[in-house]
Amino acid sequence: MxxxxxxxxxxxxxxxxxxxxxxxxxxxxxxxxxxxxxxxxxxxxxxxxxxxxxxxxxxxxxxxxxxxxxxxxxxxxxxxxxxxxxxxxxxxxxxxxxxxxxxFLSSAITYDPLVSKVDALIASKVVLLDSIMSNIDRTAKNTNLLQWNNELWVIDNGASFYFHHNWETWKNHLTRTFPLIKDHVLLEFAIKLKEAALVIKSSLNTDKIAEIIALIPEEWLLDEADDLNPDEIRAAYIEYINAKLAMIDTLVKESENAR
Structure with missing residues:
Protein backbone atom coordinates (compact mmCIF):
# COMPACT_ATOMS: atom_id res chain seq x y z
CA MET A 1 0.00 0.00 0.00
CA PHE A 104 -1.20 27.11 -6.54
CA LEU A 105 0.95 29.07 -4.10
CA SER A 106 -0.82 32.40 -4.05
CA SER A 107 1.54 35.42 -3.90
CA ALA A 108 4.66 33.27 -4.37
CA ILE A 109 7.44 34.99 -6.30
CA THR A 110 9.98 33.53 -8.71
CA TYR A 111 13.26 32.80 -6.99
CA ASP A 112 15.89 35.38 -7.90
CA PRO A 113 19.47 34.42 -7.02
CA LEU A 114 20.48 38.09 -6.87
CA VAL A 115 17.85 38.94 -4.28
CA SER A 116 17.03 35.85 -2.23
CA LYS A 117 19.35 34.02 0.12
CA VAL A 118 19.16 30.25 0.13
CA ASP A 119 20.27 27.76 2.76
CA ALA A 120 23.44 25.90 1.70
CA LEU A 121 22.06 22.42 2.49
CA ILE A 122 18.81 23.11 0.63
CA ALA A 123 20.75 24.43 -2.38
CA SER A 124 23.00 21.36 -2.26
CA LYS A 125 20.02 18.98 -2.16
CA VAL A 126 18.38 20.67 -5.16
CA VAL A 127 21.63 20.60 -7.16
CA LEU A 128 22.27 16.92 -6.44
CA LEU A 129 18.68 15.87 -7.06
CA ASP A 130 18.68 17.68 -10.40
CA SER A 131 21.93 15.93 -11.21
CA ILE A 132 20.38 12.54 -10.34
CA MET A 133 17.30 13.13 -12.47
CA SER A 134 19.14 14.98 -15.27
CA ASN A 135 16.99 18.09 -14.98
CA ILE A 136 18.14 20.44 -17.74
CA ASP A 137 15.84 23.27 -16.68
CA ARG A 138 16.85 24.95 -13.42
CA THR A 139 19.09 27.73 -14.70
CA ALA A 140 19.34 31.48 -14.07
CA LYS A 141 17.26 31.97 -17.23
CA ASN A 142 14.46 29.81 -15.86
CA THR A 143 14.89 28.97 -12.18
CA ASN A 144 11.74 26.84 -11.70
CA LEU A 145 11.94 27.73 -8.02
CA LEU A 146 9.59 29.87 -5.96
CA GLN A 147 9.95 31.92 -2.79
CA TRP A 148 6.85 31.55 -0.65
CA ASN A 149 6.55 32.36 3.05
CA ASN A 150 10.33 32.94 3.13
CA GLU A 151 11.00 29.39 1.99
CA LEU A 152 12.31 27.92 -1.25
CA TRP A 153 9.82 25.74 -3.14
CA VAL A 154 10.73 23.38 -5.95
CA ILE A 155 8.39 23.36 -8.97
CA ASP A 156 8.49 22.36 -12.65
CA ASN A 157 10.52 19.15 -12.88
CA GLY A 158 9.03 18.23 -16.26
CA ALA A 159 12.33 18.55 -18.16
CA SER A 160 13.93 15.78 -16.08
CA PHE A 161 14.61 12.16 -17.10
CA TYR A 162 15.00 13.19 -20.74
CA PHE A 163 16.27 9.67 -21.57
CA HIS A 164 12.61 8.58 -21.57
CA HIS A 165 11.99 10.31 -24.89
CA ASN A 166 13.91 7.47 -26.55
CA TRP A 167 13.58 4.10 -24.83
CA GLU A 168 15.86 2.44 -27.40
CA THR A 169 18.92 4.12 -25.91
CA TRP A 170 17.92 4.65 -22.28
CA LYS A 171 20.51 2.21 -20.88
CA ASN A 172 23.30 4.40 -22.26
CA HIS A 173 22.30 6.99 -19.66
CA LEU A 174 22.80 4.71 -16.64
CA THR A 175 26.50 5.47 -16.27
CA ARG A 176 26.50 9.08 -17.46
CA THR A 177 27.19 12.02 -15.20
CA PHE A 178 25.45 15.36 -15.71
CA PRO A 179 27.88 18.01 -17.05
CA LEU A 180 25.01 20.51 -17.54
CA ILE A 181 25.00 20.96 -13.76
CA LYS A 182 27.50 23.77 -14.46
CA ASP A 183 24.52 25.97 -15.46
CA HIS A 184 22.45 25.27 -12.31
CA VAL A 185 21.06 28.40 -10.69
CA LEU A 186 21.90 27.20 -7.15
CA LEU A 187 25.34 25.76 -7.83
CA GLU A 188 27.29 28.64 -6.27
CA PHE A 189 25.34 28.23 -3.00
CA ALA A 190 25.66 24.42 -2.95
CA ILE A 191 28.58 24.16 -0.52
CA LYS A 192 27.20 21.21 1.46
CA LEU A 193 27.03 18.62 -1.31
CA LYS A 194 28.56 15.76 0.72
CA GLU A 195 26.08 16.39 3.52
CA ALA A 196 23.23 16.52 0.99
CA ALA A 197 24.40 13.23 -0.52
CA LEU A 198 24.07 11.52 2.86
CA VAL A 199 20.53 12.84 3.31
CA ILE A 200 19.55 11.76 -0.19
CA LYS A 201 21.01 8.25 0.21
CA SER A 202 19.25 7.73 3.55
CA SER A 203 15.91 9.12 2.27
CA LEU A 204 15.72 7.33 -1.07
CA ASN A 205 15.91 3.65 -0.32
CA THR A 206 14.71 1.04 -2.81
CA ASP A 207 11.22 0.85 -1.29
CA LYS A 208 10.71 4.62 -1.40
CA ILE A 209 11.77 4.80 -5.05
CA ALA A 210 9.47 1.91 -5.99
CA GLU A 211 6.62 3.57 -4.10
CA ILE A 212 7.07 6.82 -6.05
CA ILE A 213 7.27 5.02 -9.42
CA ALA A 214 4.14 3.03 -8.54
CA LEU A 215 2.21 6.32 -8.42
CA ILE A 216 2.49 6.84 -12.19
CA PRO A 217 -0.97 6.27 -13.72
CA GLU A 218 -1.02 3.32 -16.12
CA GLU A 219 -2.57 5.43 -18.88
CA TRP A 220 0.42 7.81 -18.87
CA LEU A 221 2.70 4.85 -19.61
CA LEU A 222 0.80 3.68 -22.67
CA ASP A 223 2.28 5.15 -25.83
CA GLU A 224 2.36 3.49 -29.24
CA ALA A 225 5.74 5.09 -29.93
CA ASP A 226 7.38 3.40 -26.92
CA ASP A 227 9.24 0.09 -27.25
CA LEU A 228 8.56 -0.88 -23.63
CA ASN A 229 5.37 -1.87 -21.85
CA PRO A 230 4.28 -0.06 -18.64
CA ASP A 231 5.91 -2.59 -16.29
CA GLU A 232 9.21 -2.37 -18.19
CA ILE A 233 9.03 1.43 -18.10
CA ARG A 234 8.48 1.46 -14.33
CA ALA A 235 11.40 -0.92 -13.89
CA ALA A 236 13.56 1.35 -16.07
CA TYR A 237 12.85 4.44 -13.96
CA ILE A 238 13.70 2.50 -10.80
CA GLU A 239 16.92 1.15 -12.32
CA TYR A 240 17.91 4.61 -13.54
CA ILE A 241 17.39 6.31 -10.16
CA ASN A 242 19.21 3.51 -8.32
CA ALA A 243 22.12 3.73 -10.78
CA LYS A 244 22.44 7.47 -10.14
CA LEU A 245 22.30 6.99 -6.37
CA ALA A 246 25.06 4.41 -6.66
CA MET A 247 27.28 7.01 -8.34
CA ILE A 248 26.29 9.94 -6.13
CA ASP A 249 29.87 10.54 -4.99
CA THR A 250 30.87 11.04 -8.63
CA LEU A 251 27.98 13.48 -9.09
CA VAL A 252 29.10 15.37 -5.96
CA LYS A 253 32.60 15.64 -7.38
CA GLU A 254 31.30 16.81 -10.75
CA SER A 255 29.22 19.54 -9.08
CA GLU A 256 32.10 20.62 -6.85
CA ASN A 257 34.40 20.88 -9.86
CA ALA A 258 31.78 22.85 -11.80
CA ARG A 259 31.36 25.24 -8.88
Missing part, protein backbone atom coordinates in the same frame (compact mmCIF):
# COMPACT_ATOMS: atom_id res chain seq x y z
CA UNK A 2 1.30 3.45 -0.92
CA UNK A 3 1.99 5.72 1.99
CA UNK A 4 2.16 8.58 -0.51
CA UNK A 5 -1.43 9.58 -1.09
CA UNK A 6 -2.03 11.57 -4.24
CA UNK A 7 -5.57 12.86 -4.38
CA UNK A 8 -7.64 12.97 -7.56
CA UNK A 9 -9.81 16.04 -8.17
CA UNK A 10 -12.01 17.31 -11.00
CA UNK A 11 -11.37 20.59 -12.79
CA UNK A 12 -14.46 22.79 -12.39
CA UNK A 13 -13.18 26.10 -13.77
CA UNK A 14 -10.46 27.09 -16.24
CA UNK A 15 -9.21 30.47 -14.99
CA UNK A 16 -6.26 31.59 -17.12
CA UNK A 17 -3.24 30.29 -19.04
CA UNK A 18 0.23 30.93 -17.63
CA UNK A 19 1.95 32.34 -20.70
CA UNK A 20 5.45 32.18 -19.23
CA UNK A 21 5.47 28.38 -19.41
CA UNK A 22 6.41 26.91 -22.77
CA UNK A 23 3.75 24.24 -22.41
CA UNK A 24 0.96 26.71 -21.52
CA UNK A 25 0.04 25.43 -18.06
CA UNK A 26 -3.03 27.09 -16.57
CA UNK A 27 -4.50 28.16 -13.28
CA UNK A 28 -7.67 26.17 -12.67
CA UNK A 29 -10.10 25.60 -9.83
CA UNK A 30 -10.93 22.07 -8.68
CA UNK A 31 -13.99 20.59 -7.03
CA UNK A 32 -12.21 20.78 -3.65
CA UNK A 33 -12.33 24.58 -3.85
CA UNK A 34 -8.56 25.05 -4.31
CA UNK A 35 -6.61 26.58 -7.15
CA UNK A 36 -3.98 24.54 -9.00
CA UNK A 37 -1.45 25.01 -11.74
CA UNK A 38 -2.59 22.41 -14.25
CA UNK A 39 0.00 20.65 -16.43
CA UNK A 40 -1.63 19.30 -19.57
CA UNK A 41 -1.12 15.86 -21.03
CA UNK A 42 -1.82 17.39 -24.46
CA UNK A 43 1.07 19.88 -24.23
CA UNK A 44 4.39 19.67 -26.11
CA UNK A 45 6.20 16.92 -24.20
CA UNK A 46 2.91 15.25 -23.36
CA UNK A 47 2.48 12.61 -20.72
CA UNK A 48 6.24 12.16 -20.29
CA UNK A 49 6.54 15.69 -18.89
CA UNK A 50 3.79 14.82 -16.39
CA UNK A 51 5.63 11.64 -15.39
CA UNK A 52 8.87 13.61 -14.86
CA UNK A 53 6.94 16.23 -12.88
CA UNK A 54 5.40 13.56 -10.68
CA UNK A 55 8.58 11.57 -10.03
CA UNK A 56 10.70 14.70 -9.60
CA UNK A 57 8.25 16.33 -7.22
CA UNK A 58 7.90 13.28 -4.99
CA UNK A 59 11.66 12.60 -4.96
CA UNK A 60 12.20 16.22 -3.88
CA UNK A 61 9.59 15.87 -1.15
CA UNK A 62 11.15 12.61 0.04
CA UNK A 63 14.52 14.29 0.62
CA UNK A 64 12.93 17.09 2.63
CA UNK A 65 12.52 19.82 0.03
CA UNK A 66 9.39 21.97 -0.14
CA UNK A 67 7.12 21.00 -3.04
CA UNK A 68 3.50 22.12 -3.61
CA UNK A 69 0.99 19.29 -3.23
CA UNK A 70 0.66 17.30 -6.45
CA UNK A 71 -2.78 16.06 -7.47
CA UNK A 72 -4.20 14.10 -10.37
CA UNK A 73 -6.76 16.26 -12.20
CA UNK A 74 -9.62 15.03 -14.33
CA UNK A 75 -10.45 17.34 -17.22
CA UNK A 76 -13.66 16.78 -19.16
CA UNK A 77 -14.41 17.91 -22.71
CA UNK A 78 -16.73 20.79 -21.76
CA UNK A 79 -13.89 23.32 -21.31
CA UNK A 80 -12.61 23.22 -24.88
CA UNK A 81 -16.11 23.95 -26.18
CA UNK A 82 -16.36 27.30 -24.40
CA UNK A 83 -12.74 28.47 -24.85
CA UNK A 84 -12.37 31.26 -27.46
CA UNK A 85 -8.56 31.06 -27.82
CA UNK A 86 -7.81 28.43 -30.48
CA UNK A 87 -4.41 27.43 -29.09
CA UNK A 88 -5.89 26.89 -25.62
CA UNK A 89 -8.93 25.20 -27.13
CA UNK A 90 -6.73 22.59 -28.83
CA UNK A 91 -4.73 22.04 -25.67
CA UNK A 92 -7.90 21.44 -23.66
CA UNK A 93 -9.27 19.11 -26.33
CA UNK A 94 -6.08 16.98 -26.39
CA UNK A 95 -5.90 16.90 -22.60
CA UNK A 96 -9.27 15.36 -21.75
CA UNK A 97 -8.68 12.73 -19.07
CA UNK A 98 -6.11 12.56 -16.30
CA UNK A 99 -3.64 15.44 -15.96
CA UNK A 100 -1.36 16.67 -13.18
CA UNK A 101 -1.83 19.71 -10.94
CA UNK A 102 0.35 21.54 -8.43
CA UNK A 103 -1.28 23.41 -5.59
Missing amino acids: NSIDIRTVDVVQYIKPLREGGSLPAIVKADDGFLYVLKFRGAGQGKKALIAELIGGELARAIGLKVPELVFMNLDDSFSKTEPDEEVQDLLKFSVGLNLGLH
